[in-house]
Amino acid sequence: MQCLRFTLLLCALLLASPAFAATVLENALWRVELDPATLALRVTPAGQASVQASSGVAAHAVSQLQITPDQATWQWDNGAYRLSVRLQQRDLALTINAREPGELALLRQPAEAMGRGLIWPLAEGHYVPAGNALWKAFLLERDELNTTQDLSLPLWGVDHAGFTLNWLLTNPYNNRLQWQADGNGLALSASHEFTPLAPDAPMTLRLYLGDAGPLAGAKRYRQWLVEQGRYEPLADKLRQTPEAQKLLGASHVYLWDNGLLALGDVRDWPKLIKRLRSHELKTLMDKESAQLLAQSTPLNRYEQTVLLRGLNAAINTKARQAWQVEEPDMTRLAARYGELRSELAVDFAGALGDSPQTWGSSTIQALRDAGLQRLLLTLGEGWEGGLWHPEAIRAGVEAGFLMAPYDSYETALSATENPDWTTAHLGAKAYRDCAIVLKDGKLKTGFQKSGHYTDPRCVRPLLEARVKAVQAKAGFNAWFLDAYATSMLFDSYRSDASMTQAQNAEGNIEASRWINTVPKLVTGSEDGNAITAQGILFAHGMQTPVIGWGDPEMTKDQQSPYFVGNWYPTEQPAVFFKSVPLKEPFRTVYFEPTMRLPLYQAVFHGSVITTHHWLFDSLKLSNVQVENELTQLLYNVPPLYHLSTATLKQRLPVIQRQDAFFRALHQRLATQAMIDFRWLSDDRQVQQTTFADGTRLVANFSGQIREIAGATLDEYSITAFEAGDNVMQYRAGNPLH
Secondary structure, three states: OOHHHHHHHHHHHHHHHHHHOOOEEOOOOOEEEEEOOOOOOEEEEOOOOEEEEEOOOOOEEEEEEEEEEEEEEEEEEOEEEEEEEEEOOOOEEEEEEOOEEEEEEEEEEEEHHHEEEEEEEEOOOOEEEEOOHHHHHHHOOOEEEEOOOOOOOOOOEOOOOOOOOEEOOOOOOOOEEEEEEEEEEEEEEEEEOOOOOOOOOEEEEEEEOOOOOHHHHHHHHHHHHOOOOOOOOOOHHHHHHHHHHHHHHOEEEOOOOOOOOHHEHHHHOOHHHHHOOOOOOHHOOHHHHHHHHHHOOOOOHHHHHHHHHHHHHHHHHHHHHHOOOOOOOHHHHHHHHHHHHHHOOOOEEEEEEHHHOOOHHHOOHHHOOOOOOEEEEEOOOOHHHHHHHHHHHHHHHHHHEEEEEEEEOOOOOOOOOOOOHHHHHHHHHHHHHHHHOOOOOEEEEEHHHEEEEEEEHHHHHHHHHHHHHHHHHHHHOOEEEEEOOOEEEEEEEEOOOOHHHHHHHHHHHHHHHHHHHOOOEEEEEEOOOOOHHHOEEEOOHHHHHOOOOHHHHOOOOOOOOOOOOOOOOOOOOHHHHOOEOOOOOOOHHHOOHEEEOOOOHHHHOOOOOEEEEHHHHOEEHHHHHHHHHHHHHHHHOOOEEEEEEOOOHHHHHHHHHHHHHHHHHHHHOOOOOOEEEEEEOOOOOOOEEEEEOOOOEEEEEOOOOOEOOEEEEEEOEEEEEEOOOEEEEEOOOOOOO
């Protein structure tokens, strides 16, 4: 056996080595040595040491090799694959076409290729120092990654002091990445699946020789998007959707407590209870509230809150009975809430306030009175709150705010599944006929193992009908589409309506673009990953993404200090409002400032406005408050907050304080490109971003005053150096303590 292995190895070397030696592409900038049998790559930038960019994959039989000074073409395995490599200035462009479907290994980046560090697009972006044990363990635990949803940008880079090498996956679909231990370091392998749905689609990627800056690869990707006509400047989007001007300088807020009734709406509790006991709503109330309804003694404040919560839930259930049917009528859906409100005003006259137009939370009015000029307010529970309270929505619009519902079409539920997940109830036809079909013929299970994931082309008529009907009744001027910009993409093998991942992406983009450009509602979505970033104006989840999903201490163990909280009470879910520390390794991986990079902003600042994910708003994580706030301001992205009636007094001053510094800066910079990022101190605690108009933002993450280039930087501060020598400084802190 040992002899056979040696013989096979010798044969492989004899086959590969002559081709390797002959396949050299070179220009004044760099030299590339290529092994056509394995795609092993060794690059030597002018005046720099060589780097083994890829150690290659298992050898293939090479035929029809043709070489010119800047290009090589050949075939693998008797024409099963056709390959072309072209050297174009700083780009080495690789194209592979396959004769048949199948998975093909592309490259293996050895540990030595990492140089000083890895430039990695996890959410906004990170710099991973070579040899960092915590990051090594974290990446190895990530298992397989795809290059659409798992990376915010379809690229990564390695830092070699005088230059960077950056892989750009210009075909981002159907790719698989895998980290492996390689000695004391990390190797990264990449493969691509040629699917039967798109047999002629080539795999394309580029190796880009960048300068020493960590943003070099991201800038090249932005340039490539522009070259391909796939980059959408925010200024162009603002012309298409004029209301979107209100995004500039706006803080983002999720509003809760959107039920029909608030405690202040109950004028006479004994009368309300007496009428409820004989009303049909009683049969729709949960057990706890029904018991309170039967109680003979007067209710205390807590009991009133519980009863009202149960009553609001019962009212929602009653409204949903009109449209959670086999085939929902969207016009009927939008009308029923107002009709029911009028009916209840008659049924409970004297027990409730006389004017149903004033029922509900007064949070929007309080924000209006606080002098905040720019806000994007999204109803966390969906569009039902807007249908219950169209007067409040219109008051917010009149105050200059953007008012949006949370909405979703990515998952379609069956009639018997969670009725409270209202946005995913799209009817039986969508559940059955719009479901993603896997290779084995099974339907793809939806979010949290409920319902089915959907083909966006199939649910599009439902989306258009519901958006138009709800907006007409509620008066929203903005919209939030869950999941459509996460780049969570599927191949669907439905016989009469197949769909590739590329078509899935285009379907998501076109749905978002339709809302922005036809009803002209300011539309955003989740994450904003590069592949589905077209068509949206804003995105939630790039600055802080979903962290620790499924981690037992964070999501299950209620005794853990890291438990993020339960999904109740409905008017103020603890999962959004409870402030908790973030555990390791997540604290270091996601928030250590010396290892963060504005990769996404280098591409999309000036195109998409991003902020935190709703699970981790600006006030959620208590032990990274300062790092979070400074990084957000350094990257010139808005904060995101959750608000309820009960938290307004505590949180409003926090919102006002940051708004005073952020709003004017963002109004000017939001449409501009981020053109530079650099570390201004050896310990990387002082960092600078620069924008197209010359504005520099300098953050001091250290607990010491720093003197940099004649400027005094307070500890934990951000300083804005604007054109015309105007200087502003903001001191970060823990705002809730």
